[in-house]
Amino acid sequence: MRKALLAMTPADHRIIGSTPPEALAEGQILAKSMRNAKLRSHLRRQVQALGELHARALAKTSTRADRRIFFEARDEILTANLNYLREIGRLPPEYDFNPKERFPY
Numbered sequence: 001m002r003k004a005l006l007a008m009t010p011a012d013h014r015i016i017g018s019t020p021p022e023a024l025a026e027g028q029i030l031a032k033s034m035r036n037a038k039l040r041s042h043l044r045r046q047v048q049a050l051g052e053l054h055a056r057a058l059a060k061t062s063t064r065a066d067r068r069i070f071f072e073a074r075d076e077i078l079t080a081n082l083n084y085l086r087e088i089g090r091l092p093p094e095y096d097f098n099p100k101e102r103f104p105y
Helices: 010-016 036-058 064-088
Strands: none
Touching (some): 036 064
16 A cells, blocks of 8 residues: 555655645645644545545446546545544544445445
8 A cells, every 4th residue: 555645745745756735844744734624624525536436436337447546546545544644643533434334346
């Protein structure tokens, strides 16, 4: 499993070829720099997007690409972020769930 996006520093972003958020200072970790309301908003958007990807993956017209994107979003992105937040004690209680159970395939 890859490193949680919320656990990445600007240096981590550069290593994988992505651009770090502008507000993230060198050496800072995104999840630790976010206020609680911002963190909840970020998680709400991730869960909402995953719900849409889940519906698309379950549709009779879904493609292999639809399913691949869903599994990556569920298993590599949201699961990693929730596990990391749980580990550092910043997981809001309403997001303390297993994405594989909430969004089964």
